[in-house]
Amino acid sequence: MADLQDEAHATGEVGDPDPPPAVAGHDARQEAGExxxxxxxxxxxxxxxxxxVADGHSGLLWALSGLSWYDLELGESALQTDIPRLREGAVGTLFWSLQVPGDFTGDRAVCATxxxxxxxxxxxxxxxxxxWLARTASEVADARAHGRIACLLGPASATALGNSLGALRALHQLGVRSLSLSGTRWAGEEGLSRFGEEVVREMNRLGVVADLTGTPDATAHRVLAVSRGPSLFSHSGARALTDxxxxxTDEALTALGAGGGLCMVPCAAAQTGDALRDVADHLDHVRRVAGPRCVGLAGSxxxxxxxxxxxxxxxxxPPLLAELLDRGWSDAELALLTWENTQRVLRDSDFTxxxxxxRRPPSTATMERLDG
Incomplete structure (x- = not known):
């Protein structure tokens, strides 16, 4: 530093040429960048x-259903989510969970959804x-261009289908874009049944993304093998770090990466630890195992x-991303994490x-005919 200071003073000595005039605006921008x-x-x-940020899992709708009055524009102390906090956190896309409690079955699950x-x-x-209610990647981009936060419907609970592919098509028409396969007879501990495989194929035909969070390991692996479109874990950390x-699992993350899917890591303490650094550890692990193109964020x-x-x-x-920057994540990797990976999955699902x-018309399969 002393050498630099001496050199700076030396340029002003008598007989030396004058240094070039400083450009005030350029210097200010350079200092701001530094x-x-x-x-x-x-x-x-x-x-x-x-x-x-594309936030892959929000329980806002279920929380709102229990309130008699709310105003998300002004801010809502009874909730974790409102528009001022979404804007402060630079959230551009929010996936609204339509999942219902596990004891909701039959008509009750359908009506609640x-x-x-x-x-x-x-x-x-x-x-x-x-x-802005959105259904596709292009509509998400439109929402952003208009200064709105894009809201997508899903995941919905597969229990709301009532084992009917017609119900799946109806939910898709209403805007549902992802479906959680957990809690059904056709996606259990043994993997997908024949009807379950037909559900996945029909989801591919519609552009409904399979959500594997909470599904048995055998089901997750079979979905990743059967599906021609990308799958996702809407709110899953790494089981290698938190059981x-x-x-x-690492096996599922590896298969997910090979299939171009997405694992969206939650901020829930039970899944990813009690501190911000613990969540960052899970993001590091998923990036390492599945790849930087297969990791996203899910506030939960x-x-x-x-x-x-x-x-x-x-x-x-923003503080979570600052932690990742300290850990050596590049700007390109963070752009994938926050926005690009989710947009790619939505585009790939539409293309599929x-x-x-x-190639195929709407399926008329039934569980009774395929599974007996």
Whole structure:
């Protein structure tokens, strides 16, 4: 540093040529860039301005269904999620879970799912300045271009199908874009039944993404083998780090990466640990095993159980990205994590649907005929 200072003073000595005049605007921009590079949080916020977060799992609808009044624009203290906190955390896309409690079966599961879809439509209508209901990757991009947060419906519980492919098509028409396969007779501990495989093929034809979170390992592996479109774990950490039934094994993560799927890591303490650094550990592990193109984020806010310390709500995404920057994640990898991977899965699902529809008509299979 002393040498540099001496050199700087030497340029001003009598007889030396004058240094070139400084360009004030250029110097200010350069200094701002240097400060941003030295400050991971500032760098994270700048990156999120270009590549907002696609949050893969929100329990907002179920939480709202228990409130008599709410205003997401003003902020809602009874919830972890509202529009001000989503904007502070640079969330551009939010997947609204339509999953219902496990003891909801038959007509009760169907009606509860339809009620949540109806509520989603009402919430977006009442908050149209901030929210935009989307179904495809292009509609997500449109929402972002208009300054809105894109809201996608799903995952829904497969129990809402009532073992009917017609019900699957009806839910798709209503906007559902992912389906959780857990809790059904045709996707159990032994893997997919013949009818279960037909469900997956029909999902491919429609462009409904299979959500493998909470499914038995045999089912997850069979779905990854049968599906021609990308699958996802909507809110799963790495089971190698935390032995939780909703987390994904390394074998499943490897197969997911080979198939171009996506594992969206939650901020739930039970699945990924009590602290922000623990969540970052899971993100590191999934990136290493499945690859940087197969890892995403899932807040799991407004669901059962506490969030990790430092990740109380969606506003905490910038500090999480700052932690990843400190760990050596590149800007390109973080752009994949926050936005690009989710958009790719949505695009690939749409492409698979268009290609499949050219080859096969709507399936008329029934569980009784295939599984006996």
């Amino acid at each position: 400060r941003e590079a030295a400050d991971p949080l500032a760098r994270a916020r700048a990156l999120l301005a270009a590549h907002p 339809l009620d949540l879809i109806d509520l989603a439509v009402s919430v977006v209508r009442d908050h149209s300045e901030g929210l 939780h039934p909703d987390n994904a 806010f407004d669901t059962d159980g506490p969030s990790a310390d430092g990740l109380a709500d969606p506003a905490a995404y 649907a268009r290609a499949t529809q050219l």
